Amino acid sequence: MIIIMKEETTNEQMQSLMESLQEAGLEIGITSGVGHKILGLIGDTACVDEEKLLLHPQVVQVMRVHEPYKKANRHFHPQDTVIQVGNAKLGSGKFGVIAGPCSVESVAQITQVAQAVKASGASMLRGGAFKPRTSPYSFQGMGVDGLKLLVEAKQATGLPIVTEIMSPRYCELFEECVDVVQIGARNMQNFDLLKEVGKLSKPILLKRGLANTYEEWIMSAEYIMSEGNENVILCERGIRTMETYTRNTMDVSAVPALKRMTHLPVVVDPSHASGHSWLVEPLAMAAAAAGADGLMIEVHNNPACAKCDGQQSLTPEQFDHLMKKVEAMMGIVEKTLVEAKGEE
Ligand code: PEP
Numbered sequence: 001m002i003i004i005m006k007e008e009t010t011n012e013q014m015q016s017l018m019e020s021l022q023e024a025g026l027e028i029g030i031t032s033g034v035g036h037k038i039l040g041l042i043g044d045t046a047c048v049d050e051e052k053l054l055l056h057p058q059v060v061q062v063m064r065v066h067e068p069y070k071k072a073n074r075h076f077h078p079q080d081t082v083i084q085v086g087n088a089k090l091g092s093g094k095f096g097v098i099a100g101p102c103s104v105e106s107v108a109q110i111t112q113v114a115q116a117v118k119a120s121g122a123s124m125l126r127g128g129a130f131k132p133r134t135s136p137y138s139f140q141g142m143g144v145d146g147l148k149l150l151v152e153a154k155q156a157t158g159l160p161i162v163t164e165i166m167s168p169r170y171c172e173l174f175e176e177c178v179d180v181v182q183i184g185a186r187n188m189q190n191f192d193l194l195k196e197v198g199k200l201s202k203p204i205l206l207k208r209g210l211a212n213t214y215e216e217w218i219m220s221a222e223y224i225m226s227e228g229n230e231n232v233i234l235c236e237r238g239i240r241t242m243e244t245y246t247r248n249t250m251d252v253s254a255v256p257a258l259k260r261m262t263h264l265p266v267v268v269d270p271s272h273a274s275g276h277s278w279l280v281e282p283l284a285m286a287a288a289a290a291g292a293d294g295l296m297i298e299v300h301n302n303p304a305c306a307k308c309d310g311q312q313s314l315t316p317e318q319f320d321h322l323m324k325k326v327e328a329m330m331g332i333v334e335k336t337l338v339e340a341k342g343e344e
């Protein structure tokens with residue numbers, strides 16, 4: 001349930017209403033909208049009498065929220081959430097590109113790629129140290145040693161690092177040395193892991209599960225947010241469909257739909273969505289045109305020899321080309337928005 005209150009409501013008036021609701025066992029979040037304040041009630045609101053609430057002189061409107069997600073819900077928090085990582089910002093028109101190899105392989109590899117993607121304008125470095133592989137016989141990542149190499153690459157370039165966590169036992173280590181903690185597609189509904197990363201202070205990049213609906217995906221964000229960490233970035237990375245020509249099918253609708261349903265930033269990973277390096281650039285353009293808040297792109301200095309996902313990795317030169325085209329696309333998107341505002 002949400003209660004819309006007059007903007008001029010004083011703290012004392014707010015407090016007295018909140019106390020009576022808290023006595024009924026409800027958790028309350030406060031956000032500010034344009035020209036009003038919003039109280040978001042979480043818990044069993046069956047006991048709340050709407051008519052009585054409306055008698056309160058400061059209450060403008062009372063609405064029951066039917067969606068099962070609350071903290072992530074756009075109704076609870078009308079403004080876009082903007083997540084800042086170092087100098088990079090994602091959300092509400094701020095666009096950022098996270099780039100780097102599928103997995104960290106050596107100090108030379110990760111620092112070379114980090115330097116190259118930075119020069120092309122990437123705002124964060126990605127690289128897997130713990131890899132969720134389909135086969136137990138495939139390269140599983142360098143583990144803690146890989147994390148150390150990511151930290152070295154960060155020191156060399158200043159780029160914040162984004163990397164996947166697979167087990168709650170590494171939460172403390174990730175809190176210490178990682179800037180954005182990635183939850184991979186295969187762990188999107190690993191609820192114990194979601195609850196643990198919900199206790200971290202670092203933003204969480206939550207990938208969409210291989211075959212999950214928007215609502216299931218947002219409910220996973222809600223798990224993280226309900227533990228106190230409200231900095232969640234949603235990442236569309238393609239879903240399973242009957243098409244096998246591409247590795248997955250990139251769901252462009254996810255961008256505008258998720259932005260309507262939630263206030264969280266939405267980024268797109270065209271590398272895992274397509275599985276083919278030649279498809280990454282056109283899909284990245286489509287994501288930018290659809291209003292994505294950023295991209296995650298796999299880049300390798302020698303894709304033919306990559307230990308993981310070489311076929312979908314761009315060379316630094318191809319990435320540079322993509323960045324120029326995406327920048328041009330973002331220019332068009334911004335211009336269209338300004339023109340649309342002028343017509344209102
Ligand atoms: C990755 O980003 O390297 C990865 C494993 O992605 P996903 O979880 O989307 O498959």
Ligand code: MN
Pocket residue numbers: 102103272298308309
């Ligand atoms: Mn990969």
